[in-house]
Amino acid sequence: MSRGSGRPSPVKDRAGLLQAKRIVVKIGSSSLSSVDGGLDVGAVERLEEALNAVLARGTQVVLVSSGAIAAGLAPLGLERRPRDLATQQAAAGVGQGLLVAHYSRAFARHGRTVAQVLLTADDLVRRTHYANAYRSLDKLLALGVVPIVNENDAVATHEIRFGDNDRLAALVANLVKADALVLLSDVDAVYTAPPSAGGTPLRTISSPADLEGVTLGSIGRAGVGTGGMVTKVQAATIGAQSGIPTLVTSATLAAEALRGEEVGTWFEARRGRRPLRLLWLEHLATTRGRLVLDDGAVAAVGSGKRSLLAAGIVAVEGEFASGDPVEIAGADGTVLARGLVNYDADELPEMLGQSTDALRERLGAHYERVVVHADDLALVGAKR
Numbered sequence: 001m002s003r004g005s006g007r008p009s010p011v012k013d014r015a016g017l018l019q020a021k022r023i024v025v026k027i028g029s030s031s032l033s034s035v036d037g038g039l040d041v042g043a044v045e046r047l048e049e050a051l052n053a054v055l056a057r058g059t060q061v062v063l064v065s066s067g068a069i070a071a072g073l074a075p076l077g078l079e080r081r082p083r084d085l086a087t088q089q090a091a092a093g094v095g096q097g098l099l100v101a102h103y104s105r106a107f108a109r110h111g112r113t114v115a116q117v118l119l120t121a122d123d124l125v126r127r128t129h130y131a132n133a134y135r136s137l138d139k140l141l142a143l144g145v146v147p148i149v150n151e152n153d154a155v156a157t158h159e160i161r162f163g164d165n166d167r168l169a170a171l172v173a174n175l176v177k178a179d180a181l182v183l184l185s186d187v188d189a190v191y192t193a194p195p196s197a198g199g200t201p202l203r204t205i206s207s208p209a210d211l212e213g214v215t216l217g218s219i220g221r222a223g224v225g226t227g228g229m230v231t232k233v234q235a236a237t238i239g240a241q242s243g244i245p246t247l248v249t250s251a252t253l254a255a256e257a258l259r260g261e262e263v264g265t266w267f268e269a270r271r272g273r274r275p276l277r278l279l280w281l282e283h284l285a286t287t288r289g290r291l292v293l294d295d296g297a298v299a300a301v302g303s304g305k306r307s308l309l310a311a312g313i314v315a316v317e318g319e320f321a322s323g324d325p326v327e328i329a330g331a332d333g334t335v336l337a338r339g340l341v342n343y344d345a346d347e348l349p350e351m352l353g354q355s356t357d358a359l360r361e362r363l364g365a366h367y368e369r370v371v372v373h374a375d376d377l378a379l380v381g382a383k384r
């Protein structure tokens with residue numbers, strides 16, 4: 001199937017999910033773990049039932065499933081999610097195979113085939129890798145296979161990890177140009193405050209302003225998830241800002257949600273899709289350093305239209321190379337943007353405060369280029 005990348009999603013509300021051609025569904029560890037900590041096979045089978053109904057009406061589904069680390073705990077004799085990366089990697093290596101084996105069995109009940117697709121952050125943000133990931137997922141979907149995506153936890157290091165599958169799911173939805181994203185966890189909606197603190201459910205989020213005053217807490221009772229509601233709202237925001245409507249609800253309501261019933265919190269899509277590069281910069285990139293600006297440069301960069309020139313930079317912090325993401329802050333330390341820098345950290349100090357003309361004369365034409373181009377700048381927390 002080929003779609004224009006600018007094509008708006010035909011899904012305008014919950015009921016519109018019935019018209020979706022392609023959706024991404026993400027399920028969290030907390031919904032796949034049984035009370036004693038192992039993998040809940042019943043939960044895997046219930047999800048398959050709900051997805052089978054969607055597939056049966058001709059909608060393509062990419063499933064992003066967490067649960068590898070949780071599934072690997074019991075076989076390794078561990079009682080809780082380990083803190084150190086090496087043991088997390090080991091648990092994921094053991095658990096991922098078990099997880100996919102359960103999905104294979106569950107989907108085979110309706111004669112369906114699944115594929116395991118493990119991704120790292122680089123696979124989704126570097127252009128060449130991005131094309132590879134797209135081609136593979138698109139082909140699997142065309143073949144009628146259900147791709148089951150997870151982060152490649154057994155090899156991912158802290159630097160290249162997404163860390164949570166909520167944001168991974170939002171990027172995958174973007175990659176495959178999904179018509180909608182559905183995030184399933186152990187809570188039926190986004191609440192005004194953590195449910196344990198007496199919040200009330202939110203039905204619809206039309207813009208970031210609707211989230212003002214909302215308290216997003218960390219993980220719930222099971223303690224196997226990561227990120228809690230914060231990463232789900234970030235993911236839903238990435239989805240909505242890139243033109244993909246997103247529903248946040250519980251795995252126990254998956255069947256109702258996917259039938260278009262009035263459950264969960266619905267994040268309305270904005271018209272048009274924002275480039276993934278900018279969404280990645282704003283929400284995901286691990287920055288390598290910081291550029292500190294004078295007030296004039298803060299105003300210029302803050303306008304969202306002007307590139308950052310050496311003349312407006314007063315200090316450079318950190319070790320970075322040309323092309324790396326960096327934070328862009330005012331003299332008071334407030335970060336106003338993130339951007340891809342065009343110089344190595346050690347090239348910048350002698351350039352600071354200098355006009356483009358002076359740089360050309362002193363250092364040569366190569367140093368005329370802007371420090372961060374406007375197209376490579378993402379304002380942080382901007383209400384677009």
Ligand SMILES: Nc1ncnc2c1ncn2[C@@H]1O[C@H](COP(=O)(O)OP(=O)(O)O)[C@@H](O)[C@H]1O
Nearest residue numbers: 028029030185191193194217220225226228229
């Ligand atoms: N404002 C809020 N609304 C809803 N849930 C919240 C909120 N703040 C914190 N939470 C908690 O977030 C948890 C879901 O996150 P998490 O455990 O990471 O799920 P998953 O493993 O499905 O990704 C819920 O159990 C809930 O207790």
Ligand SMILES: N[C@@H](CCC(=O)OP(=O)(O)O)C(=O)O
Nearest residue numbers: 029066067068069164165226
């Ligand atoms: N990739 C990890 C899951 C990380 C994660 O995002 O977990 P969750 O918050 O439960 O969706 C795993 O499979 O264990």
